[in-house]
């Protein structure tokens with residue numbers, strides 16, 4: 001396909017005073033922040049499904065986005081035209097990674113064999129375009145939720161044939177991810193959950209889910225796929241209860257079934273808020289448990305209770321996310337994948353660039369603020385001081401496991417008074433704002 005995004009050149013960094021909507025104001029790929037460049041810290045990725053497949057349909061209305069690549073009618077030709085446009089977009093945007101579901105890049109055939117054949121044809125094209133542009137695959141995954149066969153779930157379906165079909169689909173998706181050098185493989189639990197407990201054998205469904213993941217781990221070993229396995233928690237939608245509810249729930253599941261050594265988490269901002277947590281909470285909880293793997297960068301709407309998958313522009317949230325990521329020593333094989341879509345009414349082609357630029361700038365600014373905040377050590381010093389009672393005396397003995405209830409009772413009986421100090425929340429929030437305003 002010839003050039004699609006006509007009139008858009010490579011997006012350049014123009015600095016914070018620029019008012020050009022098609023330029024970066026903060027994301028300056030080669031600028032050093034600490035000992036790494038912005039590009040190395042942020043590892044941005046474009047989500048194929050939102051940016052190249054979505055047409056703006058919602059439950060109340062049809063698509064509003066008429067993309068040039070969607071005008072090609074034969075299924076494989078359509079998929080190829082879309083992929084060429086995708087690589088043109090990513091090259092112009094300067095994003096070095098992308099992510100896809102198997103069915104985003106190639107059409108579903110009449111049979112599994114035909115779907116696999118379509119996928120192979122598109123993977124050949126992807127390989128060429130990746131080589132030509134230097135763009136890499138952050139992660140691959142399988143779409144186990146769209147087709148009607150997955151009505152009751154995939155690995156947690158009541159129907160063993162569906163379990164088998166899903167396994168075959170993931171087997172192929174793993175092969176393809178390996179072939180394209182994917183650095184991770186993601187399991188988001190599509191319809192792995194329930195609508196009503198009245199028809200659900202939750203115990204069998206969870207056991208089967210674990211069996212499925214063990215099979216994936218075994219197969220990855222067999223074919224030599226060494227990428228990181230990631231689970232992406234989400235509490236609800238499409239089912240009313242998704243088994244991968246949040247980081248804490250998934251950790252408990254992985255540990256119960258001896259899967260914890262093989263998986264980390266892919267944390268999505270809007271999924272965190274659906275679970276009643278902040279984005280920072282989920283990143284923090286994953287970090288302190290050594291399972292912060294990758295991020296689906298987006299944001300929800302404060303007033304809506306569903307997964308709106310908006311472009312992340314909230315600086316407060318991107319700053320606190322980057323604070324956790326820096327404290328994690330970075331995302332390693334993970335990245336910041338824009339699992340985000342422009343609004344239904346933002347249907348012009350340029351909106352795709354503008355939306356991503358807004359998200360990239362918001363994370364670049366968040367990175368700069370978080371770096372300064374960490375360099376200053378102000379929050380860490382206050383936290384250290386807050387817990388100082390555990391560094392000596394009875395606190396130290398508790399931490400070292402030297403005392404039990406009897407010794408503590410004896411100690412408490414001798415206590416004259418207990419002195420608490422302020423939690424200083426407002427002071428800390430003001431410190432955060434200071435760095436947000438002055439970075």
Ligand code: XUL
Pocket residue numbers: 101141186188232234268296307339
């Ligand atoms: C759905 C979602 C998915 C996963 C990949 O809410 O986030 O797109 O990121 O399957």
Ligand code: CO
Pocket residue numbers: 188232268296339
């Ligand atoms: Co996601």
